[in-house]
Amino acid sequence: MGSGEVNQIPFDQFQRYNNVKKIIDGLRNGNERYRILEVGANEHQNLERFLPIDKITYLDIQLPKELETNPKYILGDATQMTFEDNAYDIVVALDVYEHIPPEKRNKFIDELSRVSAHFFVITAPFYSEEVKESENRLNTLYASMFKENFIWLEEHAENGLPILSELVQYLEHSDNNFNIISHGNVDIWEKIMSMHFFAAQNPELIMYREKVDQFYNEHIFNCDYSDQSYRKIVIGSKSMTVNKISIGENKQVPLKELAKLQELENSFFELRAFFIKESTEKKLSEFKNDLQQFKIDIAKEKEKEKDKLQLYVNTGIGFSEEQSLAYHLENRNEGSFYFNLSEFNEVKSLRIDPSMFSGIFEIKKVKINNEFCDIKMKGNYVLDLRNETFVFENDDPFIEFSLDKSRKIEYLEFQCMPVKTSTLVSELKTLQNVADEYLTDLKLKNVINNSLEEQVSDSLLKNKSLTGQINNKENEITEKERFIKILEDTNKDLKTEIAKKEEEQRLLALKQTELTAELSGIYSSRSWKLVKRLKSLINK
Structure with a gap:
């Protein structure tokens, strides 16, 4: 996913994920790919949009049903994970730490450290008077709009935000070296979050609010490493030196960008005023139309007296x-x-x-x-x-x-x-019931027909399969009959050849017999006897 698309996500999410991206990419060796676990993850899978080359797994204590079978997700408790030590290269927990019960926070840190081979990252708001007052104002704004508290801000108020010094003290006595980075000026955070709440109340403002988010992501984020921040980024490692990591030196947003943000905020609320005016005028027009119709109805009622x-x-x-x-x-x-x-x-x-x-x-x-x-x-x-x-x-x-x-x-x-209208409604309900019964019967018939069609289809498939098998067997038989015919023809030719050879042998035997008889006649003749005597005399 291109940076342009990533820049369009809500600014509050961008603050978390882009800082984690900068940390991980800053420590990455070339194109090294990491095994990353995000604990307390939600459904949007934003981390992989920022770190597309890494293999990311998501863990949460609760999963919606549609994610239970997703191989990327694991159901589990981050304070007692079942993974082996160093199971992942990096573990991240973004705005999760403040939701962990105070008595389990140290165990949470221990588990992140145990499971991570290289380092872990957490982001969270920590207690300060500025953060507390900002959250209180925002929650009051939300409650005045929607008649209920904003769930996460309400939880912060009830449980109390974590104390940064307590976390620092615990990390100092652990086997981890660590680094803490501040990001997201609390006043800017409150300003844009207010626009988010107003846009949630009036969806017509969402498109412009998205432009405000994009402006922050592209022009303010990299300059927003303020000490008066809403959120802290904590990097911890038992195997690496992380205390010198720096991802942002700019602690002061340029006045030009602040002025532009103020201009966008003014335009946002001018647009809101326009929509409110438009909505009010529409409601007033509808009221006038209703009043006019009411007058017409009254006039008709009076006329009906003369019906x-x-x-x-x-x-x-x-x-x-x-x-x-x-x-x-x-x-x-x-x-x-x-x-x-x-x-x-x-x-x-x-x-x-x-x-x-x-x-x-x-x-x-x-x-x-x-x-x-x-x-x-x-x-x-x-x-x-x-x-x-x-x-x-x-x-x-x-x-x-x-x-x-x-x-x-x-x-x-x-x-x-x-x-009366009520009588008509009753009539229509009766007809509807009849129609519903008819539809129920029709659906039942359709189910039966579908079942029969499936059976017929299965039978046709089986028949087609059997026909194919029969055709194959017939082809085999035809081939074997052809082969038998060839063998029979060959056998016939061989028999003919054998008979011919036997005849030739018989004729040879006759010939030999004749020659033997002829030779025997020669040997017994007087001439042969004279020849034999002459040969013996010559030899002497």
């Missing part, structure tokens, strides 16, 4: 005021309405305006000429429940009844009542 239900009759020329009848509703709870329509010619359609105003109305038990009718309805309602209860969002509601054919109507009778 009426009106029936329009369409005899083929459309709906008109001339062809309409009205009931003036002195009592809105009137329910049954009767209209004599004998004066009208054949009626094509009817329209009922249940009121002059928006609302929820129940219209049912429609009778034409004393007969209940199944009539197709349409209107400007936004919701229809069971073709009886209708929700009208706008004034001048109406429902139109279309007849299957024009007819003479003597009279029309129906019930029309306003419905």
Whole structure:
């Protein structure tokens, strides 16, 4: 991660982690890689962002469930760690020391020293009147905003901050040599932390607060090694000389940077004032709108005292005021309405305006000429429940009844009542319950279908596997049949060759027999006998 990205983290975290980076890199030999343990670590793993080449392990006494299986994290108590001596090259504990119970702090230091082969680093706020008053003011600010104390500052106040002289005395009597560095002017720390609290109350300020953090990290951090610091950095080692380590000589922030920080703070609070004004104006506008709507509602309520239900009759020329009848509703709870329509010619359609105003109305038990009718309805309602209860969002509601054919109507009778919202809610809940039951059944069916699909899928996979095995066996059989055919052909050729050789041998045997007989004849002939005698005479 580049330094630009690291510079964007909150300044308070940057103070801790960047100082540790400077210490470790200052003692590093070339590209030497360290095994580092951070105790009391949290979830953000910031240390590895500053020390990317090192192998870092995190230990905490409590871990969220999602980190319990993370190999980088170990659940453990820093005052009684289970590691062997010198298990890590370096051990760091950043703003942890002040949260250790006072009676366990020496044991905590002993464990950091025991487990670290090279050195250990702790950062923490220590008691001073300036630090105590600064934390008290900040906690009061937080409590006034959020109606509760800031958890860490409250703990500091209850348990008391550690005393630096007590730690120094303990280190002097231990096997460790040590060094103490001050960093983070307490006034600057309080100033920027205040902006953090205001931004937490108003998230629209977070983006600008991040710019303030970045300005501190890039322009003030390296000059902020003030003796009047909020935080101390303690380096201890049983094997190295660390008392001459220096990571910052600048104890005075340049006036130019302080002026710029003040300018950023002014802009931050001007921006806050702008957002407060904008929010107030928005709330005032909403209040005015609500008041105006309230006046309109009151006016409507007064008009509703003059409300009426009106029936329009369409005899083929459309709906008109001339062809309409009205009931003036002195009592809105009137329910049954009767209209004599004998004066009208054949009626094509009817329209009922249940009121002059928006609302929820129940219209049912429609009778034409004393007969209940199944009539197709349409209107400007936004919701229809069971073709009886209708929700009208706008004034001048109406429902139109279309007849299957024009007819003479003597009279029309129906019930029309306003419905209370609570009644509608009850109806909707009933429908919701029915829908929920249907969805439950549907989900169950889906589960069954999914199970069946999985079984079918498994069967298809097994079938595919078996088919593959069968194909392999068939290929093996085909190959073996081909090989057998080759052997049979070879055997046939060999048999033919053997027969040929046997025939040749038989013919040779016959030939030999003939030659033997012929030779025997020669030997027994008179000529051969004369020859033999001549040979014997010649030899003499």
